[in-house]
Amino acid sequence: MSPSNPPAAAPSPLSLERQICYAMHTTVRAFDGVYRELLAEHGLSYPQYIALMTIGEHGPVTVGRLGELMRLDSGTLSPLLKRMEGARLVGRARDPEDERRVVVSLTAGGRERLDSLGDVPHRVAERSGLSRQQLVDLHRTLRQITESLDSPA
Amino acid sequence: MSPSNPPAAAPSPLSLERQICYAMHTTVRAFDGVYRELLAEHGLSYPQYIALMTIGEHGPVTVGRLGELMRLDSGTLSPLLKRMEGARLVGRARDPEDERRVVVSLTAGGRERLDSLGDVPHRVAERSGLSRQQLVDLHRTLRQITESLDSPA
């Protein structure tokens, strides 16, 4: 111990806002870690899983539309989708009606992989130790944050 | 539109767990974006800010201890701290009592920078649109998730 150390419990209370900032940072990492673990055996990263899920739900989508849904730009999605194409999970094709656009769709293998992952979110939720009500509240809170942070400049 | 497309609104309700997974992914990104914006003028990234805050609160700490507090390993912290050292925000020194350890501490400039950032968390919380009670609840939920995900293998 250094001689000038404070007793033990930090006296500074730190504002709630500061604690939230800190908790958000660390908790999300723990959350991601569980997904990483559960998805590893399926050969998927967490972002790849979200992409698979989003394409599966919304059907064939352009890269731009997928970016809106996932809140990611082409700089992130292009290489990610290229890897998923390499893994035979999705197909990419230029839109004949507008050659600027690239339409992404699930392959049969991608659909199969997605179906086999159906219980992963449930297992994560279980491990989180949250009650049903807490999950509902958390979901509403997260949506509220996104909306609020989105709208004003 | 492909011929076999479902009408429009996806009939699959998607489980709450799935929605939470998705919301966590997108919301955290929005949250980070606001921090990025507010911290940019101070020349700090969000992880650098968290590190600065953590070192500031806990006093000089070893890299390992900082990793426990921030939930990051040396593979992330070593280059991050090296950049912060280059920016004259922190100092790094081998512990004379155990030369394996590296002790990280705030420089005068680092302390000053940290102090000048005091209202950033408050501004982020404001923008989030959450009530005081929601902030309290969110904080408790996040802590509960971390604890629960940490403990069992």
Place this chain on the structure above:
DNA sequence: GGCAATTAAGTTGTGCGCAATTTGATAGTA
């Protein structure tokens, strides 16, 4: 003392994420 096992930090390789730029296609207009 000598030496294997452990520990702390750093390094390497890969993927995610964003800002800024580039490439190529479409739209608009003289």
Place this chain on the structure above:
DNA sequence: TACTATCAAATTGCGCACAACTTAATTGCC
């Protein structure tokens, strides 16, 4: 038609994050 502006995706560069490995110091045991 030709020229410009706009738009979609891809590319480049940098930082964060983690797994796996390396390096160097300490501990433990003989």
